[in-house]
Amino acid sequence: MRAFWPIYKRELFAFFVTPLAWVLIVVFLVVQGMHFFLLVDHFARAEGAMGDETPLTAFFGNTVLLYLVLFVLVPPMTMRLFAEERRSGTIESLMTAPVSSIAVVLAKYAAVLTTYVAMWLPTVLYLVILGRTGSLDWRSAASAYLGVALVGAGYLSLGLCASALTRSQFLAMVWTALVLLALFILGVGEFVTREGTLMHAVCSHVSVWSHMNDFASGIVDSRRLVFYGTLVVLPLFVATRAVEAWRWG
Amino acid sequence: MGSSPSRLRGRTRRAVISVSHLTKRYGAHLAVDDVSFEVGKGEVVGFLGPNGAGKSTTLRILAGFLGPTSGRVEVAGHDVVDESFEARRCIGYMPEAVPLYPEMRVVEYLRFRAELKRVARPRRAAYVDEAMRKAGVVEVANKPIGHLSKGYRQRVGLADAVVAKPPIVILDEPTAGLDPNQIREARALVRDLGREHTVVLSTHILSEVEACATRVLLIHQGKLAAQGSVDELRKMRSSTVIEIVARDEAGGAEGALRAVDGVVRVARASGERPAATEAPETTTRLRVTFAKKLSADERARATERCVASVVAAGAGVREVRAAGGSLEDVFASLTREQPTAEADA
Numbered sequence: 001m002r003a004f005w006p007i008y009k010r011e012l013f014a015f016f017v018t019p020l021a022w023v024l025i026v027v028f029l030v031v032q033g034m035h036f037f038l039l040v041d042h043f044a045r046a047e048g049a050m051g052d053e054t055p056l057t058a059f060f061g062n063t064v065l066l067y068l069v070l071f072v073l074v075p076p077m078t079m080r081l082f083a084e085e086r087r088s089g090t091i092e093s094l095m096t097a098p099v100s101s102i103a104v105v106l107a108k109y110a111a112v113l114t115t116y117v118a119m120w121l122p123t124v125l126y127l128v129i130l131g132r133t134g135s136l137d138w139r140s141a142a143s144a145y146l147g148v149a150l151v152g153a154g155y156l157s158l159g160l161c162a163s164a165l166t167r168s169q170f171l172a173m174v175w176t177a178l179v180l181l182a183l184f185i186l187g188v189g190e191f192v193t194r195e196g197t198l199m200h201a202v203c204s205h206v207s208v209w210s211h212m213n214d215f216a217s218g219i220v221d222s223r224r225l226v227f228y229g230t231l232v233v234l235p236l237f238v239a240t241r242a243v244e245a246w247r248w249g
Numbered sequence: 250m251g252s253s254p255s256r257l258r259g260r261t262r263r264a265v266i267s268v269s270h271l272t273k274r275y276g277a278h279l280a281v282d283d284v285s286f287e288v289g290k291g292e293v294v295g296f297l298g299p300n301g302a303g304k305s306t307t308l309r310i311l312a313g314f315l316g317p318t319s320g321r322v323e324v325a326g327h328d329v330v331d332e333s334f335e336a337r338r339c340i341g342y343m344p345e346a347v348p349l350y351p352e353m354r355v356v357e358y359l360r361f362r363a364e365l366k367r368v369a370r371p372r373r374a375a376y377v378d379e380a381m382r383k384a385g386v387v388e389v390a391n392k393p394i395g396h397l398s399k400g401y402r403q404r405v406g407l408a409d410a411v412v413a414k415p416p417i418v419i420l421d422e423p424t425a426g427l428d429p430n431q432i433r434e435a436r437a438l439v440r441d442l443g444r445e446h447t448v449v450l451s452t453h454i455l456s457e458v459e460a461c462a463t464r465v466l467l468i469h470q471g472k473l474a475a476q477g478s479v480d481e482l483r484k485m486r487s488s489t490v491i492e493i494v495a496r497d498e499a500g501g502a503e504g505a506l507r508a509v510d511g512v513v514r515v516a517r518a519s520g521e522r523p524a525a526t527e528a529p530e531t532t533t534r535l536r537v538t539f540a541k542k543l544s545a546d547e548r549a550r551a552t553e554r555c556v557a558s559v560v561a562a563g564a565g566v567r568e569v570r571a572a573g574g575s576l577e578d579v580f581a582s583l584t585r586e587q588p589t590a591e592a593d594a
Contacts, residue, residue, distance in 0.1 A: 002367060003365055005364075006361055006364040006365045007365070009361075010350070010353075010361050013352075013353070013357075014350065014352060014353075017352045018352065088348050089344060089346060089348030090348040090349065090350060091348075092309070092314050092342075092344040092348060093342070093344060093348060093349075093362075093409065094365075095313075095314055096312040096313050096314050096337055096340070096342045096344075097337065097362070097365045097366050098334050098335075098337045098338045098365075098366060098367060099365060100334070247314065247315055247316045248315075248316050
């Protein structure tokens, strides 16, 4: 695992040295800023007629904007991780150094996860603004950020796996977007299937919409933790096996 | 010329690379077919073969990038499958086409590679400096790799291969895509590496192995066709066939050549590449084959006699050149001797 640190550093460097990273971050922050502005504006006009809805729950849950942003962000963030190295051949120098497959996979994953967290960090400012002007439940806020981190961690892991399974960055991007979309649509099924059926149970279990609603209201459900834990570990495992399989191709 | 390299198997000193019955299969395609050889400490071994012969595959297996389908490969005493980690630590590998990260600066890249190859932090800067000096990239240390010329990128690859001071350096086509000046420099660098490391390199250019290597492994269609010292390869190259282009209006040259001592065969190679400036109908291209048992010196004398006899026959000699001696000819002569090579293996 000693290879983890140099690869992690190089991945972060490689991401931030390209214009793609900065474009993604700017797009992300502009969209989130507009989102926040609209919400606050909306709540300021409504004056307490919103029931238990708060800007916080509205910002993280009950909105399609969060997922839309993730659809757009995650695939381009993860597509290059392995596909680019395989296409350019640098994977050959990388894997002939004394490194283990698991260290390579984890280092790349940690780097992209760090980038993801760094993208969200400036949004803490919104909460600071909210806290200055009114009361803010910081524990719900922490739970909401935990939710954002978990959803992102799962999605990024899927994206990394797709990148390890193909040589083409474009294919990796398309595959990632399709899988994320499929997961989301399956989750939406929660609202169209009848309660009590198996389909409904499955749909509500994977529904990122209701997951985020829970997290945004400060509910940390252990089923969610298990679900996202699986969504992180399983693709990483498949990716590690894929990296090892190239050797025997 | 009684001894072909296949019969004189180079008995190596202490073997640092030992390959036995290595086979690599891609689906139905057999890329490497039951190859066995050893490389001794301090040797510079050249893998020679046409494109697609299985050179790169063999080197990739040595470097630990690919796994063998069957057979055993040991590098510095470590099995490349069971002790892959230890084996990879002993090797500096430069892949074909030298893939590098274009967005990194040369010195950044080499520091990253040194750290990846576990050079301890206090020694890292010195190792990187030394590798840059050896490979001659000090003057571009702070340039992004993407901005470098092909020749410099090749050198960065060499610097990477030696940065952790591995006992074994493996170079896949180290001069591919370089211009003649750069090729000369690259060969000099490889020769220098040979002083401190055991070097294995691959190439499809015959003269390249002669320029760099001390021993040659000839690979053909996934099989080890022959192995021997560079001198033995030179002997094989020095051909037993010469071509004489003569202005032969009387038509006596062919008969005169047949009578020359040491000549076993004379054939008319007509229609082949008539020089545009000459009147093709008046010149004849004759292929003269000498007896195999002649030494290089005796062949030279026989050549003199041939020319003299052609002139004596009233024809004018326009051109004399050694035919054969190309990689293809060496392979052709080897494949003819295949039965001996197999009986010996």
